[in-house]
Amino acid sequence: MAQLFVASTFFGAMSLAAALDSGQFGPADQRRILLVSNNATAPEVVAPLDAAPGFETLRSRFDEVISWNDLLWPFHPSTWQPREQEWPLLNRLLRHYWNLAQDEPLHLVVESIQVPPARVFAGIFDDAAITVYSDGLMSYGPTRESPPRDIATRIDQVLYLDLVPDLEPLLLSEYDIARATIGGEAFRSVVAEVAKAVDGVVDRDELAGTPMLLGQYLAALNIVTAAEEDELHARMLRGVAAQGSRTVLFKPHPSTTTRTFSALRATAERSGVRLVMLNDPVPVEVWYETLRPSLVVGAFSTGLSTASRYYGIPIAAVGTELLLERITPYQNSNRIPVTLADATMPRLSEDGTVHPPRIPADRLREELLPLLVAVSYCMQNSAYPHLRDEAAAYLRRNLNDDTGRYFKKRRLAALRLPGASQPRPRYATWLAAGARRLRGS
Numbered sequence: 001m002a003q004l005f006v007a008s009t010f011f012g013a014m015s016l017a018a019a020l021d022s023g024q025f026g027p028a029d030q031r032r033i034l035l036v037s038n039n040a041t042a043p044e045v046v047a048p049l050d051a052a053p054g055f056e057t058l059r060s061r062f063d064e065v066i067s068w069n070d071l072l073w074p075f076h077p078s079t080w081q082p083r084e085q086e087w088p089l090l091n092r093l094l095r096h097y098w099n100l101a102q103d104e105p106l107h108l109v110v111e112s113i114q115v116p117p118a119r120v121f122a123g124i125f126d127d128a129a130i131t132v133y134s135d136g137l138m139s140y141g142p143t144r145e146s147p148p149r150d151i152a153t154r155i156d157q158v159l160y161l162d163l164v165p166d167l168e169p170l171l172l173s174e175y176d177i178a179r180a181t182i183g184g185e186a187f188r189s190v191v192a193e194v195a196k197a198v199d200g201v202v203d204r205d206e207l208a209g210t211p212m213l214l215g216q217y218l219a220a221l222n223i224v225t226a227a228e229e230d231e232l233h234a235r236m237l238r239g240v241a242a243q244g245s246r247t248v249l250f251k252p253h254p255s256t257t258t259r260t261f262s263a264l265r266a267t268a269e270r271s272g273v274r275l276v277m278l279n280d281p282v283p284v285e286v287w288y289e290t291l292r293p294s295l296v297v298g299a300f301s302t303g304l305s306t307a308s309r310y311y312g313i314p315i316a317a318v319g320t321e322l323l324l325e326r327i328t329p330y331q332n333s334n335r336i337p338v339t340l341a342d343a344t345m346p347r348l349s350e351d352g353t354v355h356p357p358r359i360p361a362d363r364l365r366e367e368l369l370p371l372l373v374a375v376s377y378c379m380q381n382s383a384y385p386h387l388r389d390e391a392a393a394y395l396r397r398n399l400n401d402d403t404g405r406y407f408k409k410r411r412l413a414a415l416r417l418p419g420a421s422q423p424r425p426r427y428a429t430w431l432a433a434g435a436r437r438l439r440g441s
Helices: 010-021 068-072 084-097 118-124 136-140 184-197 226-242 258-271 284-291 302-311 320-326 335-344 361-379 385-398 409-414 426-440
Strands: 002-007 032-036 064-067 106-110 129-133 155-161 178-182 212-214 247-251 274-277 296-298 315-317
Touching: 002 010, 002 118, 010 032, 010 129, 010 155, 010 178, 010 184, 032 068, 064 068, 084 118, 106 118, 136 155, 136 302, 136 335, 178 184, 184 284, 184 302, 212 226, 212 284, 226 247, 226 258, 226 296, 247 284, 258 274, 284 302, 296 302, 302 315, 302 335, 320 335, 335 361, 361 385
Parallel strands: 002 032, 002 106, 032 064, 106 129, 129 155, 155 178, 212 247, 212 296, 247 274, 296 315
Antiparallel strands: none
């Protein structure tokens, strides 16, 4: 059986390497192809994954590394969706192009089965077994769009990094698909390999132990305005500066614009802080391994969880209250990472104070799991009807001014759940309109 691994991020490629090292894809005598997909908005101006510093350390785990963009150009991997009647033809063409026998069994290993390119491959290779591997904190939420049953029945398991203790991903649970963790030690070992390969890119002796900010990419997603995104980063920097730090590291999101750089530099100058940009296209975990920051500050990045879970680095979140309010629609997959950050991570104020998590670590199973069940049901109720009673019970017991930030009254009303705002009777609206007319006369 040939194995076709699809990766769009360095983090995903490292996760695959860790799973391979742990033996989760069987012996190495099978042909293994890594298909890299550059899903950036403008892939022509963003370096491909296989050209990133340190990627060569991962290459040896695969027999071949192939660019999906090169083959697909001028189409974009995130939007190209062939018609269903074209699938058999594309199956034959791709097998021929990649030297796969027409009758050779194929095992697909993909991210984000809901969208291209994963959904496209699942359709083209309609007899392939499928493994889905984790998309960071998003995997703890509901499936954005449940795949059709003919695809779902071929998914053998969900692989994920254990980012939240005592919590399993909800992703694809509507099909009762098995799930397995990628070993934390194996993941750290892979990160250490990459870190060794990029050693010397920054001055380790000078920057070790320096606090780090994680950039977010929110304005382009229409979650906040550009000015609000810049202010979010500025709040992170001012909070760290208030603690006495005179040098701060900034790891931007891969898609961050030059506007973000210039705005944050201006804030740093006003705060008397030296800002060091970590622009190299390597995962933030590589910098954790190399520099061991004293504190990592972000909004809801998966990098916050990996810092705490795998490196024991203190973390703090900023701006989650605003983001919970702004994320639309309610079904937006970013809602679960923001909820996790808001509920389980310490919070940094601009005066440097670090507030404890709303849900302490020893109460995650008792308090966090019911909260996520309720939020997930409200996000995708049609895929998870069996969670309705649990969601309603949670809302009856726990909905108050504090927990209300995780829910929208209009969404609760649409689903007829406890906590929904009570609509005014029609006659009350009619009487109010009549009273206004009388006052006007």
